[in-house]
Amino acid sequence: VLGVPLGALIGGMAGWRWAFGGMAIVSALVLALHMIVLPALPVSHSTSPxxxxxxxxxxxxxxxxxxxxxxxxxxxxxxxxxxxxxxxxxxxxxxxxxxxxxxxxxxxxxxxxxxxxxxxxxxxxxxxxxxxxxxxxxxxxxxxxxxxxxxxxxxxxxxxxxxxxxxxxxxxxxxxxxxxxxxxxxxxxxxxxxxxxxxxxxxxxxxxxxxxxxxxxxxxxxxxxxxxxxxxxxxxxxxxxxxx
Incomplete structure (x- = not known):
C-alpha cells in the first residue's frame, strides 16, 4: 500500500537513486528483524531430488x-x-x-x-x-x-x-x-x-x-x-x- 506511492514520491522529489537507497535500508532492517524475531519452524519431512x-x-x-x-x-x-x-x-x-x-x-x-x-x-x-x-x-x-x-x-x-x-x-x-x-x-x-x-x-x-x-x-x-x-x-x- 505504501511502498509504490512512497517510492514514486521520493523519486519525484529527490530522484530514483534515493528511492532505491531507501528500499535497500528498509530491506536490511527487515532482514535483521527476520533473523532476530522469527522462530525456527520444524520440518515435517526432508525433501530429496x-x-x-x-x-x-x-x-x-x-x-x-x-x-x-x-x-x-x-x-x-x-x-x-x-x-x-x-x-x-x-x-x-x-x-x-x-x-x-x-x-x-x-x-x-x-x-x-x-x-x-x-x-x-x-x-x-x-x-x-x-x-x-x-x-x-x-x-x-x-x-x-x-x-x-x-x-x-x-x-x-x-x-x-x-x-x-x-x-x-x-x-x-x-x-x-x-x-x-x-x-x-x-x-x-x-x-x-x-x-x-x-x-x-x-x-x-x-x-x-x-x-x-x-x-x-x-x-x-x-x-x-x-x-x-x-x-x-x-x-x-x-x-x-x-x-x-
Missing part, C-alpha cells in the same frame, strides 16, 4: 505455474510503466500519481481479502475471476482511460484484480501439492519472480517498438490466455467428477 522431480510431473502444479507466469508476467509488462500510462495516457498530473497508487494499494488489500475468503472453496473460479479482472483493466484504459478520472478508475479495478493474485495462486499450489507444499511454494516463488523479470523486460521491448499502449495489449493477452487455461482446467475437473 526425487520428490522435486515427482512434483515437476504434477499436472495441476504445472498448470498453476503457467497461470502464475501469465498473470504475473502480464501484470508487470504493464505495471512497470504505470506512471507514463497515467501521465501521458490519462493526463494525470505528476503530483497526483502517488495518491492514485495509494488508492491502487488499498484496492489491492481489498482484492487480497476478497480472494482469500473464497479461494479455498472455489480455487479455479477465483483464478478465473482474477484473470477476468486483469482482462478488464486494459479495456478500461483503452476505452475510458483518456481522462484522469477514467485512468484512476481503471487503476482501482487493476489493483482490486491483481490484489487477489498471490493468495489465489498460492491456494492453487497448496491444493495441487498438499503433501509437498514446500516444493510447490519454492516453484511458485521462482516462477513468480521469473514472471516479474520477464514481464518487465517484455514491456520495455514493447514500449520501445510500439509505444506505451502496447503494454495494455500485453496484459490483456496474458489475462485472456489465463482465462482459457483456467476454464479448460475447470472443464477437465468437472468431467472427472462426472465420470467418478
Amino acid at each position: 526425487r520428490h522435486v522431480a515427482a512434483q515437476l510431473r504434477n499436472r495441476r502444479l504445472q498448470i498453476g505455474l503457467l497461470l502464475t507466469l501469465l498473470l504475473v508476467g502480464g501484470h508487470f509488462a504493464a505495471f512497470t510503466f504505470v506512471r507514463p500510462l497515467l501521465v501521458s495516457g490519462s493526463g494525470v498530473a505528476a503530483e497526483w500519481v502517488g495518491a492514485l497508487l495509494f488508492g491502487y494499494g488499498l484496492a489491492g488489500i481489498a482484492g487480497n481479502f476478497l480472494a482469500g475468503t473464497v479461494a479455498a472453496r472455489h480455487t479455479t473460479r477465483t483464478i478465473i475471476a482474477i484473470a477476468l479482472g486483469l482482462l478488464l483493466t486494459p479495456v478500461l484504459f483503452l476505452t475510458l482511460g483518456g481522462t484522469p478520472a477514467g485512468g484512476g478508475a481503471a487503476l482501482i479495478v487493476w489493483g482490486l484484480a491483481y490484489g487477489g493474485v498471490s493468495v489465489g495462486l498460492m491456494t492453487w499450489m497448496m491444493r495441487a501439492a498438499p503433501h509437498a507444499m514446500e516444493i510447490a511454494a519454492a516453484f511458485y516463488v521462482s516462477v513468480f519472480n521469473v514472471g516479474i523479470a520477464l514481464g518487465a523486460w517484455t514491456g520495455g521491448q514493447l514500449v520501445d517498438r510500439h509505444g506505451i499502449t502496447a503494454v495494455l495489449w500485453a496484459v490483456g493477452t496474458c489475462a485472456a490466455l489465463a482465462v482459457v487455461v483456467a476454464l479448460a482446467c475447470r472443464l477437465t475437473e468437472t468431467r472427472a467428477r462426472v465420470v467418478s
Whole structure:
C-alpha cells in the first residue's frame, strides 16, 4: 500500500537513486528483524531430488505455474510503466500519481481479502475471476482511460484484480501439492519472480517498438490466455467428477 506511492514520491522529489537507497535500508532492517524475531519452524519431512522431480510431473502444479507466469508476467509488462500510462495516457498530473497508487494499494488489500475468503472453496473460479479482472483493466484504459478520472478508475479495478493474485495462486499450489507444499511454494516463488523479470523486460521491448499502449495489449493477452487455461482446467475437473 505504501511502498509504490512512497517510492514514486521520493523519486519525484529527490530522484530514483534515493528511492532505491531507501528500499535497500528498509530491506536490511527487515532482514535483521527476520533473523532476530522469527522462530525456527520444524520440518515435517526432508525433501530429496526425487520428490522435486515427482512434483515437476504434477499436472495441476504445472498448470498453476503457467497461470502464475501469465498473470504475473502480464501484470508487470504493464505495471512497470504505470506512471507514463497515467501521465501521458490519462493526463494525470505528476503530483497526483502517488495518491492514485495509494488508492491502487488499498484496492489491492481489498482484492487480497476478497480472494482469500473464497479461494479455498472455489480455487479455479477465483483464478478465473482474477484473470477476468486483469482482462478488464486494459479495456478500461483503452476505452475510458483518456481522462484522469477514467485512468484512476481503471487503476482501482487493476489493483482490486491483481490484489487477489498471490493468495489465489498460492491456494492453487497448496491444493495441487498438499503433501509437498514446500516444493510447490519454492516453484511458485521462482516462477513468480521469473514472471516479474520477464514481464518487465517484455514491456520495455514493447514500449520501445510500439509505444506505451502496447503494454495494455500485453496484459490483456496474458489475462485472456489465463482465462482459457483456467476454464479448460475447470472443464477437465468437472468431467472427472462426472465420470467418478
